Amino acid sequence: MRVLHLSDTHLGVDRYYAGAPPGWRRADDHLAAMRSALRLALDGQVDAVVHTGDLFDRSLPPSRAVSEAIEALAAVGRVVPTVVMPGNHDRRGLRQHLGDLGPGVRVVDEPSAFLLGTLRCVAIPFLRDAVDWAAAAALLCRDAVDLLLAHNAFDGARVPGFTFRPRPGHETVAAADVPLAVRDILCGHIHTRQCLALGHARVWMPGSTERTSFVERRETKGALWYDAAARMGRWIDLPARPMVHARQLSDLDEVLPGTLVALAPDLRNDEVAALVRERGGWVSPWARATPQQALFAR
Ligand SMILES: [Mn+2]
Structure with a gap:
C-alpha cells in the first residue's frame, strides 16, 4: 500500500x-x-x-x-x-x-x-x-x-x-x-x-x-x-510561501514576487517603504517591531 x-x-x-x-x-x-x-x-x-x-x-x-x-x-x-x-x-x-x-x-x-x-x-x-x-x-x-x-x-x-x-x-x-x-x-x-x-x-x-x-x-x-x-x-x-530575512537594503534586490520579508531592526523605514512602493508591495506599519513581522513584495 x-x-x-x-x-x-x-x-x-x-x-x-x-x-x-x-x-x-x-x-x-x-x-x-x-x-x-x-x-x-x-x-x-x-x-x-x-x-x-x-x-x-x-x-x-x-x-x-x-x-x-x-x-x-x-x-x-x-x-x-x-x-x-x-x-x-x-x-x-x-x-x-x-x-x-x-x-x-x-x-x-x-x-x-x-x-x-x-x-x-x-x-x-x-x-x-x-x-x-x-x-x-x-x-x-x-x-x-x-x-x-x-x-x-x-x-x-x-x-x-x-x-x-x-x-x-x-x-x-x-x-x-x-x-x-x-x-x-x-x-x-x-x-x-x-x-x-x-x-x-x-x-x-x-x-x-x-x-x-x-x-x-x-x-x-x-x-x-x-x-x-x-x-x-x-x-x-x-511550493510554499518564500521567506527572506533582510539584513540590509540590498538583500531586497533578490526578493522574488510574493516573498514575505522580515526586516532587520536597523533598516531605515523610509528607505524600505520607498523601495517596496516602487515594487508594488506593502509594508506592515509595525514591520520593525520584531523580526517576525514582515513586508510583502508582490
Ligand atoms: Mn505543528
Missing part, C-alpha cells in the same frame, strides 16, 4: 499583517499547501492518506478553517481511506470540529489501533509526557503493527538550532519507549523534514506543509510518499 503522509497544516492561521491588501490572508497559504499535498491522493497516486496532527493552528479554529478542512478531508476520503489525528495545537481534539466525515475518514482523538486498508495501524495523538506515550504504545502494539502514527518529538529530532532529547516529564520519546513490533513511525510535530533512525525503528517526519515562521525560511516543504510493502519513503516537494 502506498500512503500519503502529511502533517502540521496549521489551517486557520490568523496572524494579522497590518498594511496587507484587503482580503490577503496568510491562512490561504496554509489551505493551498494542504490542498496541493492532497492532490496526489485525488489523482490516484496513493492508496491511503494519513494526517498526523496540527490540522488547525488553534484548538478553537475559525469556522471558515473548519469548513475548509471538512471539505478537503471529505473529498479525499471519498477516494481513499484517510486518517486524521490531533497534534498539540488541536488539544481539544478534532471530532468536535470535524464531526462525521463519512466512512472514508477516520478521526482519531484517542490512542487507538485500526486497519487502514490492509495496514495495521496504531495512532497515538500528542501526549505531553513520554511516559504516557510509552504506556499507550506498549498497550496498543502487542500484536504486529505495520505503521505507527505519532505527533510527539523523538530522541534526536532536529529543528534549526535545537535537538530534542528525552528528560523527565518531557514529551520527547526515547528509542526504548518504542515497542519492538514497530518499525516505521509516521510522525508530525517537527516542522523540519527529516527521517530519524531510532534504535530498531525509523521516524519519518515530513514537516509542516507550509512555513509557519521565518525559522523555516530555508526549508523545503511538502509531504511524504510511503510504500508500506517496500518500507520506502520519498519526499514530495511542494
